[in-house]
Each structure stands twice: as structure tokens, then as C-alpha cells.
Amino acid sequence: MSVKTEPFYLNIGPQHPSTHGVLRLRVTLDGEVIVDVEPVIGYLHRGIEKLAEGRTYAQNIPFTDRLDYLAAMTNNVAYCMAVEKLAGIKVPERGEYLRVIFSELMRIASHLMAVGFFLNDIGAMMTPVLYMWREREKILDMFEMACGQRMMYNYMRIGGMSQDVPEEFLPAVKKFIAEMPRYIDEYDQLLAQNEILLARSKGVGILPRETAVSIGASGPVLRASGVKWDLRKMDPYSIYDRFDFEVPTGQTGDCYDRYWVRMQEMRQSVRIVEQALKQLPGKGSVCADVPQFFRAPKGEAYVCIEAPKGNLGFYVVSDGSIAPYRLHIYPPTLINITAMKDMAVGWKIADLIIIFGSIDVVLGEIDR
Amino acid sequence: MKFEHYGLGIAKGMALTFEHLFRKPITVQYPEEKLHTSKRIRGNELVWFPDKCTGCGTCTKACPQGNILLVTHRSEPNRFIVDKFECDTGRCIFCGLCVESCPYNALAMGLKYECAKYRRGDFILNKEKLTASENHRPSAYFRPQFDADLPAQSLLLYDREEGGQKLKFLPLSTRKRGPGA
Ligand code: SF4
Ligand code: SF4
Numbered sequence: 001m002s003v004k005t006e007p008f009y010l011n012i013g014p015q016h017p018s019t020h021g022v023l024r025l026r027v028t029l030d031g032e033v034i035v036d037v038e039p040v041i042g043y044l045h046r047g048i049e050k051l052a053e054g055r056t057y058a059q060n061i062p063f064t065d066r067l068d069y070l071a072a073m074t075n076n077v078a079y080c081m082a083v084e085k086l087a088g089i090k091v092p093e094r095g096e097y098l099r100v101i102f103s104e105l106m107r108i109a110s111h112l113m114a115v116g117f118f119l120n121d122i123g124a125m126m127t128p129v130l131y132m133w134r135e136r137e138k139i140l141d142m143f144e145m146a147c148g149q150r151m152m153y154n155y156m157r158i159g160g161m162s163q164d165v166p167e168e169f170l171p172a173v174k175k176f177i178a179e180m181p182r183y184i185d186e187y188d189q190l191l192a193q194n195e196i197l198l199a200r201s202k203g204v205g206i207l208p209r210e211t212a213v214s215i216g217a218s219g220p221v222l223r224a225s226g227v228k229w230d231l232r233k234m235d236p237y238s239i240y241d242r243f244d245f246e247v248p249t250g251q252t253g254d255c256y257d258r259y260w261v262r263m264q265e266m267r268q269s270v271r272i273v274e275q276a277l278k279q280l281p282g283k284g285s286v287c288a289d290v291p292q293f294f295r296a297p298k299g300e301a302y303v304c305i306e307a308p309k310g311n312l313g314f315y316v317v318s319d320g321s322i323a324p325y326r327l328h329i330y331p332p333t334l335i336n337i338t339a340m341k342d343m344a345v346g347w348k349i350a351d352l353i354i355i356f357g358s359i360d361v362v363l364g365e366i367d368r
Numbered sequence: 369m370k371f372e373h374y375g376l377g378i379a380k381g382m383a384l385t386f387e388h389l390f391r392k393p394i395t396v397q398y399p400e401e402k403l404h405t406s407k408r409i410r411g412n413e414l415v416w417f418p419d420k421c422t423g424c425g426t427c428t429k430a431c432p433q434g435n436i437l438l439v440t441h442r443s444e445p446n447r448f449i450v451d452k453f454e455c456d457t458g459r460c461i462f463c464g465l466c467v468e469s470c471p472y473n474a475l476a477m478g479l480k481y482e483c484a485k486y487r488r489g490d491f492i493l494n495k496e497k498l499t500a501s502e503n504h505r506p507s508a509y510f511r512p513q514f515d516a517d518l519p520a521q522s523l524l525l526y527d528r529e530e531g532g533q534k535l536k537f538l539p540l541s542t543r544k545r546g547p548g549a
């Protein structure tokens with residue numbers, strides 16, 4: 001008989017402050033070192049794809065809010081764009097510009113949340129988050145002004161948006177956009193050289209470029225690995241070809257790069273909103289004329305857009321009735337989370353939380 | 369990992385935190401002080417105008433939750449009398465689609481947001497509870513005619529501006545405390 005060691009199995013979650021929702025990570029450990037990670041999902045499953053089959057096209061919009069609830073506006077946009085493509089509806093110019101403004105503000109809000117909670121996971125308990133929430137709060141205030149709610153916006157409609165923005169909205173956005181770069185500098189002052197952040201995230205959880213591409217990762221996770229892939233540039237949907245912006249990419253694909261890419265993307269989003277505000281047509285309709293119980297023609301359509309967390313796709317099949325025959329959602333974080341194992345194996349259990357935080361998952365989207 | 373000037377990054381961060389010590393707080397003492405919500409807020413509890421409602425049923429069809437119960441009977445040709453108009457606030461997702469779809473402006477979203485109840489049954493609001501009154505006011509969501517009566521939203525964006533719009537507070541609330549209040 002010989003003395004031998006055995007791996008140790010640990011469940012992190014489903015109720016754990018660092019799992020960003022209800023996710024279970026089944027971790028196999030050799031002492032402190034991770035041998036295997038397996039995400040167990042489905043705790044927040046609400047069957048949104050199935051529910052959609054029993055509801056009209058317009059009634060599904062509030063349900064898309066509940067996918068990625070930190071970036072509900074872009075979910076609205078993606079779903080509406082899929083139905084518009086199916087039915088061949090053209091969104092008025094002002095509607096398109098407002099959609100861009102709202103999507104980019106949403107991207108800033110979502111990235112603020114992602115960076116804040118990533119730092120929270122590192123151990124900077126609550127301080128950076130509260131700095132970032134201050135700006136997120138301003139964005140949510142503006143969203144509330146436009147659509148009446150702070151999280152479940154239900155603002156986009158098939159063919160445009162539900163209503164035009166109130167007159168106070170555009171001055172508020174202008175002011176916010178003018179201030180925001182200063183606040184991002186402030187975050188940089190707080191964080192960019194912080195030794196603890198650098199020591200805990202530089203070189204940790206590296207996702208090599210080839211692996212990132214082969215698992216189909218998208219969004220900041222992919223760009224941090226050095227792949228210049230942004231649907232807004234590669235396959236400009238809506239009116240993104242009219243704006244001048246850069247796609248920041250990382251070099252190594254470690255946790256710090258993912259943090260860094262998000263910070264840079266916020267600056268680029270500010271630029272896009274600035275340009276969109278300049279080009280925004282002054283007056284005009286924001287929504288095409290679409291009846292409430294409209295019937296999409298028989299057929300199918302797939303639209304993929306660049307949501308804050310990656311490529312968000314909606315696949316709609318219509319049989320000509322008032323409800324979709326099938327709605328499939330392609331959520332970015334579900335794909336990104338499959339990179340967990342590639343990133344985490346070989347690192348310590350304390351790094352697992354950081355690596356997980358750097359992916360920026362939202363369970364509402366993964367489980368649907 | 370090696371750092372050239374160890375502690376510089378932390379000192380920079382601390383300096384920023386120190387600056388913020390001398391800033392006025394932006395938080396409010398919630399139940400005593402309240403911020404003004406957006407004019408378009410999709411608050412709890414629908415507001416219904418019985419004199420405008422024709423009983424057409426568009427709102428019931430628009431609701432994704434199947435949440436509005438409408439029972440009518442015909443009085444004379446082309447006129448309906450609404451017998452029952454009920455909404456279950458406990459199931460409502462406050463999407464506002466019913467308000468958006470009403471062709472006669474007979475339905476509006478509420479302004480309230482503190483609507484916790486002790487029993488589930490209390491969430492079901494009947495005709496009397498939904499009817500608009502002094503204490504049950506509509507918000508301007510899809511009803512721009514109510515826009516002028518409502519106070520401007522308090523925005524965090526303008527808090528430090530001189531002469532700009534400051535955060536506005538509702539007066540100290542005079543609500544009762546304790547169960548059943
Ligand atoms: S707000 Fe939405 S869920 Fe609530 S009653 Fe109206 S349509 Fe139904
Ligand atoms: S849509 Fe308006 S008018 Fe028709 S039943 Fe509903 S509240 Fe009444």
C-alpha cells in the first residue's frame with residue numbers, strides 16, 4: 001500500500017456572492033490548484049424562448065429586457081432588429097440615431113458594472129464599485145427620463161422606439177458625455193497603477209488567441225486576447241458605419257487586458273455618442289408605422305449585434321401568425337463562459353473568482 | 369512581479385479618495401427624503417379613467433401577462449358598460465404596453481413605487497381602486513397631457529452645478545409606522 005493524494009471537489013455557488021447570480025462552479029482541486037472547472041447553469045431558467053412562442057412580436061420586447069438585465073437596451077435593439085429584418089421594416093433616421101445613443105450609453109453602464117464588480121472580486125470591496133455606480137446612476141437617470149424605468153426599459157419597438165425622448169434628455173446626455181472622460185481618468189487614477197490590481201490580474205487567467213477564436217468567444221473577452229473583432233466595425237449594422245471609433249485590443253488575454261479593454265471601450269463609446277449627437281436629425285418620427293398585432297411574413301431572420309458583453313444574436317422564425325414560431329437567443333456570455341476551463345486550470349482557487357469576474361457574466365442571459 | 373515605485377499606485381488612489389472626503393454627500397435619507405422620479409415613470413398600480421373607457425379590450429389583448437380582466441355588457445348598440453376591470457399588480461411587469469395600446473387615453477401608469485402588501489390578494493385591484501383620484505395619480509408615460517402637473521425629475525447629473533437644477537426632495541413624509549399603516 002502506498003500513500004497517495006486524491007483530488008478534492010468543491011462547489012462554488014449557486015448562492016455565492018462572487019457568482020454574479022445563480023451559477024454553480026464545480027471545481028476539482030489539487031490542494032489549492034485548480035485541475036478542472038465545470039460551470040453548471042440553469043438555475044435562472046425561465047423559458048423565455050418558449051414563452052415567446054405564445055406572445056405577439058411586441059409583447060416579447062419586455063421579456064428581452066430580462067435576458068442581460070445589465071444591458072437591457074441592447075437586447076431590445078437586437079430583438080427588434082431581428083423582427084425588422086424578417087418583415088423588411090425600415091427604421092426612421094432619428095430612431096436609428098437614438099438607438100445608437102442608447103446602445104452606447106448602455107455599453108458604458110454595463111462596462112462600469114463589469115469593471116466595478118471585477119474589482120470587487122479582486123478584493124477592493126465596494127470602493128471602486130461605488131465610484132462607478134455614481135456614473136452608472138446618471139445614465140440610469142437619463143434612461144428613466146426617456147422610458148420610465150431604470151432597468152427593464154422596454155423602450156425599443158419594432159420599427160423604432162416607443163416614443164421620442166423628452167426635451168431635457170439631449171442636454172443631459174451632452175453634459176454627461178462632456179464629463180465622462182474626466183471620470184474615466186479618475187478611475188484610471190484610482191486603479192491603473194494600483195499594485196494590488198496589477199499583481200492579482202496581470203498574467204492571470206490567460207486566454208490564448210487561438211483558443212479564444214476556436215471556442216467562439218466574443219466581446220471584450222475576445223478582444224483582450226488580441227483579436228480585432230467588433231461587429232460594429234466588421235459588419236456594420238444599423239448606422240455604425242457613419243461613426244469614427246477604434247476597437248481596442250489587448251495583447252496577452254489576461255484578466256488585466258479584459259479590464260483594460262473595457263475601460264478603453266467606454267472612451268470609444270463616449271466618442272460614438274458625441275458624433276451621434278452631432279449628426280442626430282432634429283425632428284422627425286422615431287418609429288415606423290407598425291400595427292400592434294402585426295404579422296411578420298413567413299420566413300426566418302438572424303441578427304447579431306455587438307452587445308456590451310459580446311455578440312448577441314436573435315433568430316426569429318415566423319409562420320405568418322402574430323407570434324413568432326420560434327425564437328432563439330444566442331447569448332454572448334454563455335459562449336464566453338465555456339472559456340472558463342481554459343483560463344482557470346493551473347491557477348489557485350482565489351484566482352478563479354477573479355478570472356470568473358473578468359468574463360463579466362450575467363446569468364439572466366445564460367439561462368434565459 | 370516587480371514594481372519600480374512600490375506604493376505609488378495606492379498613494380494615487382488614496383489621494384483621490386481623500387479629495388472626496390470634502391465633497392458634499394449625494395445620498396439622501398430615503399424614507400424621510402425622496403427624490404422626484406421621472407415624469408414618465410412606469411410606477412405601480414395602473415390608473416384608470418372610467419368615463420373615458422369604452423370597454424374595447426385593446427389593453428387586455430396587449431398585456432403580455434394576461435393580467436387585465438375586463439367584463440362588459442352591451443347597453444345600447446355600440447356601447448359597452450364595464451362591469452369588471454381588474455388588474456393583478458403582483459403579476460404585472462410594468463411594461464406599459466396596455467397604456468401604450470389604449471386608443472381612448474383611458475389608462476395610464478401610476479406614480480407610486482412603494483406598494484408592498486401583506487397579502488397576495490391585496491394586489492388585485494378592482495375598478496374602484498384603479499380609478500384615478502387625488503391619491504391615485506397618473507404618470508406621463510404615453511400621456512403627455514399630464515406632463516405639466518408633475519415635478520421635474522431630480523437628476524444626479526446636475527447635483528454640483530451652481531444655479532443649475534439641484535436635487536429636489538419631497539417634504540418629510542408624515543406616514544404612520546407599524547403593521548397595517
Ligand atoms: S403594465 Fe404590462 S404587465 Fe402590467 S397590466 Fe399593463 S400590459 Fe400588463
Ligand atoms: S384599451 Fe382603454 S378604452 Fe379599451 S378597455 Fe382598455 S382602458 Fe378601456
